[in-house]
Amino acid sequence: MANKTLDYENYTILIIDDDSTNLYVLISSLETSGFKVIVANNGELGVKKAQIEQPNLILLDVMMPGIDGFETCRRLKADEKTKEIPVIFMTLLDSNPNKIKGFDVGGVDYVTKPIYHKEVLARITTHLELRDLTVKLNSKVEELTQTRYLMMQQIEELTETRHQLVQSEKMASLGRLVAGFAHEINTPIGVAVGAASTLHENVGTIDQLLEQEEVDEEELVGKLNNIKEAANLTLSNLKRASLLVNRFKNTAINQSEESLRQFQVKSAIFDVINSLHRHFENTVISIQVDCSKELSIHSLCGALEQILTHLMINSLVHGFEAGKKSGSINIVVRLNGDNLHFEYSDTGKGIASEHIENIFEPFFTTDRTHGASGLGLYMCYNIVTTQLRGTITCESSPGKGVLFKIDYPNNIKRYQ
Ligand SMILES: Nc1ncnc2c1ncn2[C@@H]1O[C@H](COP(=O)(O)OP(=O)(O)OP(=O)(O)O)[C@@H](O)[C@H]1O
Ligand SMILES: [Mg+2]
Incomplete structure (x- = not known):
C-alpha cells in the first residue's frame, strides 16, 4: 500500500479509456481511496474534459478508437490549460517502444494493464507529490523573481538618490x-x-x-x-x-598635463627635499625618509612632488612656527599590493580638534594674518582624489604633530 502522505479527497483524476471493464475497476479502486474521479471514453472528449475540469492527474489509455493515447497526450501538452497536468499511460502492451513513445509525447509514467491497484496508487501518489512540489517550487521562483525585481528597483532608487546627493x-x-x-x-x-x-x-x-x-x-x-x-x-x-x-x-582639477611614467619614489622625495633646502637650512628640523631605493611606481611623479611640497611647507610654517621650533619630519613609503601607501608625519604643534575637519576645505587657514590663503591642503586633496584616484586622511592632536596617510593605486589601468 502506498504511503498516504496526500489527502486524496483534494485531488481529481481524469481517466481516459474506452475499455469499460478497466474503467470500472479503476473508478472503484480510486474512489475507494478517496479520489474524485472523472471519466472520458475517447481521446477528444478527454482533452475537452481536461480543459474544463482541470484534473490533477490523467490516466490515459494508449489504444483507443479515434485519436489514440499518444495523439491525445500531444494535444493535452500543446494546450496552455492542460500542458502541466501529469499524464500516466495505461497500456496492454508491455513493450519498450510504446513506453518510450509515451515519454516522448510528454507522459510522465506508465502502468500496464491489467491494472494492479497498489501499483497505480503508488505511481499516482508519486506524481501528484511531484506536481505539488513543482507548483510550490514555481511559486517560490516567482516570489524570488519578484523580490529580486523589487530589490533591483530599490538599488536603482538608491543609486539615483546617491547620485542626487553627490550632485x-x-x-x-x-x-x-x-x-x-x-x-x-x-x-x-x-x-x-x-x-x-x-x-x-x-x-x-x-x-x-x-x-x-x-x-x-x-x-x-x-x-x-x-x-x-x-x-x-x-x-x-x-x-x-x-x-x-x-x-x-x-587648484583646478587636472591642471596638470603631466603624463604617467615609471619613477623611483625615493628619488622623487629627495628632489622635493633638495628643492626646499633653502627653507629648512637655518632650522633645527630633521627629515627622515624610510623608503626602499627600489620602490618604483607607474604614476604621476609631479603630483606626488606637489603634495609633499605642500606638506613640508605646512610643517615648517604651522607645525614648527616658521622654523622657530625644532622637531622632525618622517616620511614612510610602502607598496601594499597594488597600492602605494605614503605616510607623512611631523612632531610639530599639531592641529586643534575643532579644525581637523576643515583642513581640506578651500580657504581654510589659521594663518591668514601672515598671508596664507588656505589652499595648500585643498590642492593636496584634489590631487590625491582626482588625479591619483586615491585617499588622504589626517590624524592629529595639539602638541602631538600631524600624520597624513595617503593611498593610491600604482596602476595605469586604474586611471582610465
Ligand atoms: N603640519 C601642520 N601642523 C600644524 N597645522 C597644520 C599643518 N598642516 C596644516 N595645518 C593646518 O591646516 C591649515 C590648512 O592648511 P593649508 O595648507 O590648506 O593652508 P595654509 O597653509 O594655511 O595656506 P596656504 O597653504 O594656502 O599657504 C593651516 O592653516 C594649519 O592650521
Ligand atoms: Mg599650506
Missing part, C-alpha cells in the same frame, strides 16, 4: 569654493580700489596746484607722498589679488 554636495562645495574665493579676493581688491581713488583725488589736487601762479612746494610734496603711498598700496594689493587668482587657478 547636491558638489553644488554645495562649489558654492563654498566660490564664496571663499570671493571673500578672499574682496579684501585686496577693496583696498586697491580705495587706494586708487586716493590716487585719483591727489592727482586732481596736484592739477589744481599747478594751475596756481605760486605753487606751495610743501603741499605739493605732501600730495606726491600721498600718491606714492597709494600707488604702493594699490600695487601690493593687486599683486596679492593676482597671486590668489593664480593659486586658485592651480
Whole structure:
C-alpha cells in the first residue's frame, strides 16, 4: 500500500479509456481511496474534459478508437490549460517502444494493464507529490523573481538618490569654493580700489596746484607722498589679488598635463627635499625618509612632488612656527599590493580638534594674518582624489604633530 502522505479527497483524476471493464475497476479502486474521479471514453472528449475540469492527474489509455493515447497526450501538452497536468499511460502492451513513445509525447509514467491497484496508487501518489512540489517550487521562483525585481528597483532608487546627493554636495562645495574665493579676493581688491581713488583725488589736487601762479612746494610734496603711498598700496594689493587668482587657478582639477611614467619614489622625495633646502637650512628640523631605493611606481611623479611640497611647507610654517621650533619630519613609503601607501608625519604643534575637519576645505587657514590663503591642503586633496584616484586622511592632536596617510593605486589601468 502506498504511503498516504496526500489527502486524496483534494485531488481529481481524469481517466481516459474506452475499455469499460478497466474503467470500472479503476473508478472503484480510486474512489475507494478517496479520489474524485472523472471519466472520458475517447481521446477528444478527454482533452475537452481536461480543459474544463482541470484534473490533477490523467490516466490515459494508449489504444483507443479515434485519436489514440499518444495523439491525445500531444494535444493535452500543446494546450496552455492542460500542458502541466501529469499524464500516466495505461497500456496492454508491455513493450519498450510504446513506453518510450509515451515519454516522448510528454507522459510522465506508465502502468500496464491489467491494472494492479497498489501499483497505480503508488505511481499516482508519486506524481501528484511531484506536481505539488513543482507548483510550490514555481511559486517560490516567482516570489524570488519578484523580490529580486523589487530589490533591483530599490538599488536603482538608491543609486539615483546617491547620485542626487553627490550632485547636491558638489553644488554645495562649489558654492563654498566660490564664496571663499570671493571673500578672499574682496579684501585686496577693496583696498586697491580705495587706494586708487586716493590716487585719483591727489592727482586732481596736484592739477589744481599747478594751475596756481605760486605753487606751495610743501603741499605739493605732501600730495606726491600721498600718491606714492597709494600707488604702493594699490600695487601690493593687486599683486596679492593676482597671486590668489593664480593659486586658485592651480587648484583646478587636472591642471596638470603631466603624463604617467615609471619613477623611483625615493628619488622623487629627495628632489622635493633638495628643492626646499633653502627653507629648512637655518632650522633645527630633521627629515627622515624610510623608503626602499627600489620602490618604483607607474604614476604621476609631479603630483606626488606637489603634495609633499605642500606638506613640508605646512610643517615648517604651522607645525614648527616658521622654523622657530625644532622637531622632525618622517616620511614612510610602502607598496601594499597594488597600492602605494605614503605616510607623512611631523612632531610639530599639531592641529586643534575643532579644525581637523576643515583642513581640506578651500580657504581654510589659521594663518591668514601672515598671508596664507588656505589652499595648500585643498590642492593636496584634489590631487590625491582626482588625479591619483586615491585617499588622504589626517590624524592629529595639539602638541602631538600631524600624520597624513595617503593611498593610491600604482596602476595605469586604474586611471582610465
Ligand atoms: N603640519 C601642520 N601642523 C600644524 N597645522 C597644520 C599643518 N598642516 C596644516 N595645518 C593646518 O591646516 C591649515 C590648512 O592648511 P593649508 O595648507 O590648506 O593652508 P595654509 O597653509 O594655511 O595656506 P596656504 O597653504 O594656502 O599657504 C593651516 O592653516 C594649519 O592650521
Ligand atoms: Mg599650506
